[in-house]
Amino acid sequence: MIKRVVGVVAAALAGVVLATAPADARETADFTAIVALNNCSGSVVRPPTATDNDPALVLTNGHCVKLMGANEVIVNQAASRTFTLLGPSGNNLGTLRSTKLSYATMKNTDAAFYQLSSTYAQIQQQYGTRALDLSATRPAQGTGIQVVSGYWKRTYTCAVDGFAYQLKEGSWTWKDSIRYTRPCNVIGGTSGSPIIDGAGKVVGVNNTINESGGRCTTNNPCEVSQTGQVTVRSGIGYAQQTYDITRCITTGNQFNLTLPGCTLPR
Structure with missing residues (x-):
């Protein structure tokens, strides 16, 4: 895979x-809230602490960023990547773009989160679609x-x-x-x-x-x-x-790996 x-x-x-x-x-x-990458799949997700005006997050695999080293971790790296947002029936609604790679690793887990240039409210207003709850x-x-x-x-x-x-x-x-x-x-x-x-x-x-x-x-x-x-x-x-990743996300959808209960590799 x-x-x-x-x-x-x-x-x-x-x-x-x-x-x-x-x-x-x-x-x-x-x-709803599903996205297509050029090489993988993903989704627009909303952590429990997120607000409508927070920049939205896209969840995918660390190996969809690149084949990362066994102990490699990326945090808050500038990244401009596009995602095709799908509607409920799989129709293409439009293109979302990231501003940074908030977190990615293939150590202990295989996950990556991109921060988008749009907020949840903006995506809802423009495309009429909600995010998936984490x-x-x-x-x-x-x-x-x-x-x-x-x-x-x-x-x-x-x-x-x-x-x-x-x-x-x-x-x-x-x-x-x-x-x-x-x-x-x-x-x-x-x-x-x-x-x-x-x-x-x-x-x-x-x-x-x-x-x-x-x-x-x-x-x-x-x-x-x-x-x-x-x-x-x-x-x-x-x-x-x-x-367990939800324990590592704080105000403004920012990753903080020092939060109590956060076990993501640093």
Whole structure:
């Protein structure tokens, strides 16, 4: 999945069938607040402390910024990047632009937040669309979820199968990752898609899948238990949790990594 959108056209066609929802899944999410990047997916998100007049944030993966070093962290770096904002049906509403990369890393998690030049109120006024709320609560095993890709304009529906104590892929290690049930058979380009629960809140960010049964290699992550046992689950996808990131965002949607409870790498 680290390869993002390279060489995925055939897989995308196959994914039309694989993305079919299980019988007990609830179709709830549309494309409201979803964005497409040139290489990935993302979403306009609103932390619990944000106000209408704060600059809006876009959530995606750290590897959608670049293939970052295993211990690399970026904070408050000027960045002008464009995002195609989608409407509820997947129609293109317009273009959003960032002013900076507020935070990005592939250490312990695989997440990035861009700060936009527009506030939430301005986006609502111009495009008639709201942001997705970032949940401050850890999702439970069995929670019904949807992975909504702006790049492919496609939604995958499944559930939280469980959590990986450590997820290793190449030189990267991620902690407490969400493991999907099999219907979320995500492909390149879905990287950075929000994981949306039944309440319509973002509980994670999609980032990888074991593509061919490889062991802990690029595009073939493996799970490592607390005792060091390695498990390979071919065809199973994963996301990084975001509830804990809300503890690192303060007034004005600014990241403060010294806040109590903030565990993001510095």
